[in-house]
Amino acid sequence: MKLTVDRLHVTLDHNPILRDVSLRARKGDIVGLVGPNGSGKSTLLRTVYRSLRPADGVVRVGEDDVWELTPRAAARRTAAVLQDTGGNTTGLTVTEIVALGRAPHHGLLGRDGPGDHGAVSDAIDRCGVRPFAERDYASLSGGERQRVLLARALAQEPRLLVLDELTNHLDIRARFELLDLIVATGVTTLAVLHDLDLAARLCDHLVVLSDGAVAAAGPVLDVLTPDLLADVFGVHATTGRHADGVIRVTYAARPLASGREPAADVSSPCRKFRT
Numbered sequence: 109m110k111l112t113v114d115r116l117h118v119t120l121d122h123n124p125i126l127r128d129v130s131l132r133a134r135k136g137d138i139v140g141l142v143g144p145n146g147s148g149k150s151t152l153l154r155t156v157y158r159s160l161r162p163a164d165g166v167v168r169v170g171e172d173d174v175w176e177l178t179p180r181a182a183a184r185r186t187a188a189v190l191q192d193t194g195g196n197t198t199g200l201t202v203t204e205i206v207a208l209g210r211a212p213h214h215g216l217l218g219r220d221g222p223g224d225h226g227a228v229s230d231a232i233d234r235c236g237v238r239p240f241a242e243r244d245y246a247s248l249s250g251g252e253r254q255r256v257l258l259a260r261a262l263a264q265e266p267r268l269l270v271l272d273e274l275t276n277h278l279d280i281r282a283r284f285e286l287l288d289l290i291v292a293t294g295v296t297t298l299a300v301l302h303d304l305d306l307a308a309r310l311c312d313h314l315v316v317l318s319d320g321a322v323a324a325a326g327p328v329l330d331v332l333t334p335d336l337l338a339d340v341f342g343v344h345a346t347t348g349r350h351a352d353g354v355i356r357v358t359y360a361a362r363p364l365a366s367g368r369e370p371a372a373d374v375s376s377p378c379r380k381f382r383t
Contacts (some may be wrong), residue, residue: 109170109185109266109296110135110223111156116165118151125151129165130323131315133268137299138290140311142304144341147317149300150272155187155299157270183212187261188270191256202256205245206231209263231282235259235289251282258289271299274382275306308332308347316340328355338366 111133118126126148133139141149154160156167156175167174167184177185194315209231210224232238235255240248245256261269271290275283276346285305290297307314307328313329316323318340324331332347337357341352344360365371 110168111139111268111296111298112166112168113152113156114166114168116152116155116167117163118148118160118373119163120151120153124320126155126162126320129317129320131325132321133296133298133313134292135280136297137312138299138310140307140314141298142307142314143317143323148320149235149317152218152317153270153298153300155274156268159185161189163215166310180212183264185266186270187227187264187266188272189257189261189274191274191276200245201242202237202245202248202259203232203241205256206259206263208235209260212264227265231259231263234262234292236285249287251278253279254282255289260288262293262295266295269293269295269297269299272295272301274297275303276302302358304314304332304337304341308357327349332357342366 111131113129113131116129117124129148129152131139141152141217143149155162156174158179161175167347169182174182174186207224210227213224213227219326229244232241235258237252237255237259240252244345245253248256258274269290274290275286278286283306285304290299290310298309299307303311311328313326314328315325315333316336323340324336329349332345334344334346337347343364344366345357347355347357349355360378
Protein backbone atom coordinates (compact mmCIF):
# COMPACT_ATOMS: atom_id res chain seq x y z
CA MET A 109 0.00 0.00 0.00
CA LYS A 110 1.37 3.42 -0.91
CA LEU A 111 2.25 6.15 1.59
CA THR A 112 1.75 9.85 0.85
CA VAL A 113 2.93 12.67 3.10
CA ASP A 114 1.78 16.01 1.73
CA ARG A 115 3.01 19.42 2.94
CA LEU A 116 3.30 18.39 6.56
CA HIS A 117 3.88 20.96 9.28
CA VAL A 118 4.55 19.98 12.91
CA THR A 119 4.88 22.39 15.82
CA LEU A 120 5.91 21.52 19.37
CA ASP A 121 5.59 24.11 22.15
CA HIS A 122 4.96 26.72 19.45
CA ASN A 123 8.27 25.87 17.78
CA PRO A 124 8.24 24.62 14.18
CA ILE A 125 9.78 21.13 13.96
CA LEU A 126 8.76 20.09 10.43
CA ARG A 127 8.10 22.55 7.60
CA ASP A 128 6.31 21.69 4.37
CA VAL A 129 7.51 18.07 4.31
CA SER A 130 6.28 15.86 1.47
CA LEU A 131 7.29 12.34 0.45
CA ARG A 132 5.95 9.36 -1.47
CA ALA A 133 6.44 5.62 -1.09
CA ARG A 134 4.97 3.31 -3.70
CA LYS A 135 3.59 -0.09 -2.80
CA GLY A 136 6.51 -2.33 -1.80
CA ASP A 137 9.08 0.50 -1.69
CA ILE A 138 11.59 0.90 1.11
CA VAL A 139 12.09 4.61 1.72
CA GLY A 140 14.83 5.75 4.07
CA LEU A 141 14.68 8.88 6.22
CA VAL A 142 18.19 10.21 6.85
CA GLY A 143 19.58 13.42 8.23
CA PRO A 144 21.59 14.87 11.12
CA ASN A 145 20.44 14.55 14.70
CA GLY A 146 17.55 16.89 15.40
CA SER A 147 16.48 17.18 11.78
CA GLY A 148 12.95 15.88 12.50
CA LYS A 149 13.15 12.23 11.38
CA SER A 150 11.51 10.62 14.41
CA THR A 151 8.96 13.42 14.60
CA LEU A 152 7.93 12.67 11.02
CA LEU A 153 7.54 8.98 11.86
CA ARG A 154 5.34 9.86 14.83
CA THR A 155 2.90 11.69 12.55
CA VAL A 156 2.77 8.66 10.21
CA TYR A 157 1.91 6.15 12.95
CA ARG A 158 -0.54 8.53 14.65
CA SER A 159 1.47 9.38 17.74
CA LEU A 160 1.74 13.10 16.98
CA ARG A 161 -0.94 15.11 15.18
CA PRO A 162 0.51 17.58 12.64
CA ALA A 163 -0.43 21.24 12.67
CA ASP A 164 -1.11 21.07 8.94
CA GLY A 165 -0.76 18.69 6.02
CA VAL A 166 -1.92 15.15 5.32
CA VAL A 167 -0.59 11.63 5.86
CA ARG A 168 -2.29 9.01 3.71
CA VAL A 169 -1.86 5.26 3.77
CA GLY A 170 -3.54 4.11 0.60
CA GLU A 171 -6.16 6.76 -0.12
CA ASP A 172 -7.15 7.45 3.49
CA ASP A 173 -5.96 10.19 5.81
CA VAL A 174 -4.61 8.29 8.82
CA TRP A 175 -5.93 10.95 11.17
CA GLU A 176 -9.48 10.37 9.93
CA LEU A 177 -9.29 6.63 10.68
CA THR A 178 -10.05 5.11 14.06
CA PRO A 179 -6.95 4.06 16.02
CA ARG A 180 -7.80 0.40 15.45
CA ALA A 181 -8.32 0.87 11.71
CA ALA A 182 -5.04 2.78 11.45
CA ALA A 183 -3.21 0.05 13.40
CA ARG A 184 -4.47 -2.57 10.97
CA ARG A 185 -2.64 -0.71 8.22
CA THR A 186 0.51 0.60 9.91
CA ALA A 187 2.90 -1.15 12.30
CA ALA A 188 5.68 0.76 14.02
CA VAL A 189 8.91 -0.81 15.27
CA LEU A 190 10.74 1.61 17.54
CA GLN A 191 14.08 1.40 19.29
CA ASP A 192 13.98 -1.35 21.90
CA THR A 193 14.02 0.24 25.34
CA GLY A 194 13.21 -2.94 27.25
CA GLY A 195 9.98 -1.65 28.76
CA ASN A 196 7.80 -3.66 31.09
CA THR A 197 8.26 -7.05 29.43
CA THR A 198 9.43 -9.13 32.39
CA GLY A 199 7.80 -12.56 32.38
CA LEU A 200 6.47 -12.35 28.81
CA THR A 201 7.65 -15.00 26.39
CA VAL A 202 8.66 -14.27 22.81
CA THR A 203 5.41 -15.81 21.57
CA GLU A 204 3.38 -13.59 23.91
CA ILE A 205 5.23 -10.49 22.69
CA VAL A 206 4.60 -11.39 19.04
CA ALA A 207 0.93 -12.12 19.80
CA LEU A 208 0.50 -8.51 20.95
CA GLY A 209 0.59 -7.61 17.27
CA ARG A 210 -2.85 -9.18 16.85
CA ALA A 211 -4.56 -6.67 19.18
CA PRO A 212 -5.89 -4.42 16.36
CA HIS A 213 -7.67 -7.42 14.83
CA HIS A 214 -9.50 -8.53 17.96
CA GLY A 215 -13.20 -7.97 18.44
CA LEU A 216 -14.93 -6.86 21.61
CA LEU A 217 -14.13 -10.12 23.39
CA GLY A 218 -10.44 -9.82 22.58
CA ARG A 219 -9.96 -13.55 22.07
CA ASP A 220 -7.43 -15.15 19.75
CA GLY A 221 -8.83 -17.25 16.94
CA PRO A 222 -7.23 -19.64 14.41
CA GLY A 223 -6.32 -16.70 12.18
CA ASP A 224 -4.48 -15.02 15.04
CA HIS A 225 -2.50 -18.16 15.89
CA GLY A 226 -1.58 -18.61 12.25
CA ALA A 227 -0.39 -15.00 11.86
CA VAL A 228 1.72 -15.23 15.02
CA SER A 229 3.28 -18.55 14.01
CA ASP A 230 4.05 -17.28 10.51
CA ALA A 231 5.68 -14.11 11.85
CA ILE A 232 7.80 -16.13 14.28
CA ASP A 233 9.04 -18.33 11.45
CA ARG A 234 9.66 -15.46 9.02
CA CYS A 235 11.82 -13.63 11.55
CA GLY A 236 13.72 -16.74 12.64
CA VAL A 237 12.78 -16.58 16.32
CA ARG A 238 11.24 -20.06 16.58
CA PRO A 239 14.25 -21.48 18.50
CA PHE A 240 13.56 -19.15 21.44
CA ALA A 241 9.80 -18.75 21.07
CA GLU A 242 9.14 -19.83 24.67
CA ARG A 243 11.99 -17.92 26.27
CA ASP A 244 11.51 -14.81 28.37
CA TYR A 245 11.78 -11.84 26.01
CA ALA A 246 13.85 -9.92 28.58
CA SER A 247 16.55 -12.62 28.46
CA LEU A 248 17.32 -12.13 24.77
CA SER A 249 20.19 -10.26 23.18
CA GLY A 250 19.61 -6.91 21.47
CA GLY A 251 19.58 -8.45 18.00
CA GLU A 252 17.19 -11.18 19.06
CA ARG A 253 14.82 -8.66 20.64
CA GLN A 254 14.76 -6.56 17.47
CA ARG A 255 13.82 -9.66 15.48
CA VAL A 256 11.00 -10.29 17.93
CA LEU A 257 9.73 -6.72 17.62
CA LEU A 258 9.75 -7.05 13.85
CA ALA A 259 7.86 -10.34 14.19
CA ARG A 260 5.27 -8.58 16.37
CA ALA A 261 4.86 -5.95 13.65
CA LEU A 262 4.45 -8.60 10.94
CA ALA A 263 1.89 -10.45 13.06
CA GLN A 264 -0.11 -7.24 12.84
CA GLU A 265 -0.34 -7.89 9.06
CA PRO A 266 0.32 -4.23 8.19
CA ARG A 267 0.33 -2.60 4.79
CA LEU A 268 3.02 -0.15 5.98
CA LEU A 269 6.03 -0.68 8.25
CA VAL A 270 7.47 2.30 10.11
CA LEU A 271 10.93 1.65 11.55
CA ASP A 272 12.85 3.97 13.86
CA GLU A 273 16.55 3.05 14.06
CA LEU A 274 15.81 -0.67 14.09
CA THR A 275 19.52 -1.50 13.74
CA ASN A 276 20.70 0.77 16.56
CA HIS A 277 23.19 -0.89 18.98
CA LEU A 278 23.36 -4.11 16.90
CA ASP A 279 26.58 -5.71 15.69
CA ILE A 280 27.21 -5.70 11.97
CA ARG A 281 25.99 -9.26 11.31
CA ALA A 282 22.77 -8.65 13.23
CA ARG A 283 22.25 -5.46 11.22
CA PHE A 284 22.61 -7.20 7.88
CA GLU A 285 20.35 -10.06 8.95
CA LEU A 286 17.69 -7.60 10.05
CA LEU A 287 17.94 -5.66 6.79
CA ASP A 288 17.51 -8.90 4.83
CA LEU A 289 14.38 -9.65 6.85
CA ILE A 290 12.93 -6.23 6.08
CA VAL A 291 13.56 -6.61 2.34
CA ALA A 292 12.00 -10.09 2.38
CA THR A 293 8.72 -8.83 3.87
CA GLY A 294 7.75 -7.02 0.66
CA VAL A 295 5.82 -4.51 2.81
CA THR A 296 6.00 -0.79 2.03
CA THR A 297 8.49 0.59 4.56
CA LEU A 298 9.50 4.00 5.90
CA ALA A 299 12.70 3.67 7.94
CA VAL A 300 14.83 6.11 9.91
CA LEU A 301 18.50 5.17 9.62
CA HIS A 302 21.59 7.00 10.89
CA ASP A 303 24.09 4.79 9.04
CA LEU A 304 24.23 6.08 5.46
CA ASP A 305 25.87 2.88 4.21
CA LEU A 306 23.03 0.78 5.57
CA ALA A 307 20.50 3.23 4.16
CA ALA A 308 22.16 3.05 0.73
CA ARG A 309 22.15 -0.74 0.87
CA LEU A 310 18.56 -1.15 2.06
CA CYS A 311 16.50 1.61 0.48
CA ASP A 312 14.94 2.16 -2.92
CA HIS A 313 14.70 5.90 -2.26
CA LEU A 314 15.97 8.32 0.35
CA VAL A 315 14.48 11.44 1.88
CA VAL A 316 17.06 13.72 3.49
CA LEU A 317 15.81 15.99 6.27
CA SER A 318 17.75 19.03 7.41
CA ASP A 319 16.45 21.53 9.97
CA GLY A 320 12.93 20.17 9.64
CA ALA A 321 12.69 20.44 5.85
CA VAL A 322 13.36 18.12 2.92
CA ALA A 323 16.85 18.81 1.57
CA ALA A 324 16.68 16.13 -1.13
CA ALA A 325 14.58 13.14 -2.13
CA GLY A 326 14.89 10.44 -4.77
CA PRO A 327 16.99 7.41 -5.74
CA VAL A 328 20.03 6.82 -3.54
CA LEU A 329 22.69 7.80 -6.08
CA ASP A 330 20.79 10.94 -7.04
CA VAL A 331 20.46 12.02 -3.41
CA LEU A 332 23.79 11.17 -1.74
CA THR A 333 25.94 13.46 -3.85
CA PRO A 334 29.28 14.85 -2.60
CA ASP A 335 27.74 18.31 -2.29
CA LEU A 336 24.80 17.09 -0.21
CA LEU A 337 27.00 14.93 2.00
CA ALA A 338 29.16 17.99 2.68
CA ASP A 339 26.34 20.50 3.09
CA VAL A 340 23.95 18.39 5.20
CA PHE A 341 26.18 15.86 6.96
CA GLY A 342 29.44 17.79 7.03
CA VAL A 343 31.66 15.04 5.60
CA HIS A 344 33.80 14.55 2.51
CA ALA A 345 32.42 11.47 0.76
CA THR A 346 31.23 9.99 -2.51
CA THR A 347 28.64 7.33 -3.30
CA GLY A 348 28.78 4.71 -6.03
CA ARG A 349 27.46 1.34 -7.09
CA HIS A 350 30.18 -1.32 -6.92
CA ALA A 351 30.67 -4.34 -9.16
CA ASP A 352 28.60 -6.52 -6.79
CA GLY A 353 25.62 -4.20 -7.28
CA VAL A 354 25.75 -2.76 -3.76
CA ILE A 355 25.77 1.02 -3.30
CA ARG A 356 28.45 2.12 -0.86
CA VAL A 357 29.52 5.41 0.66
CA THR A 358 33.27 6.07 0.49
CA TYR A 359 34.62 8.59 2.95
CA ALA A 360 37.71 10.72 2.36
CA ALA A 361 40.91 9.64 4.06
CA ARG A 362 41.59 12.94 5.88
CA PRO A 363 40.02 15.11 7.01
CA LEU A 364 36.59 13.52 7.21
CA ALA A 365 34.83 16.68 8.33
CA SER A 366 34.00 19.26 5.69
CA GLY A 367 34.83 22.19 7.92
CA ARG A 368 38.48 21.90 6.85
CA GLU A 369 40.16 21.64 3.51
CA PRO A 370 40.66 18.11 2.13
CA ALA A 371 44.08 16.57 2.64
CA ALA A 372 46.57 17.24 -0.13
CA ASP A 373 47.73 13.62 -0.32
CA VAL A 374 44.95 12.09 -2.41
CA SER A 375 46.94 8.87 -2.86
CA SER A 376 46.28 7.71 0.72
CA PRO A 377 43.78 4.85 0.90
CA CYS A 378 40.16 5.78 1.40
CA ARG A 379 38.24 4.60 4.40
CA LYS A 380 35.31 2.42 3.42
CA PHE A 381 32.52 1.05 5.54
CA ARG A 382 31.23 -2.38 4.60
CA THR A 383 33.22 -4.35 2.06
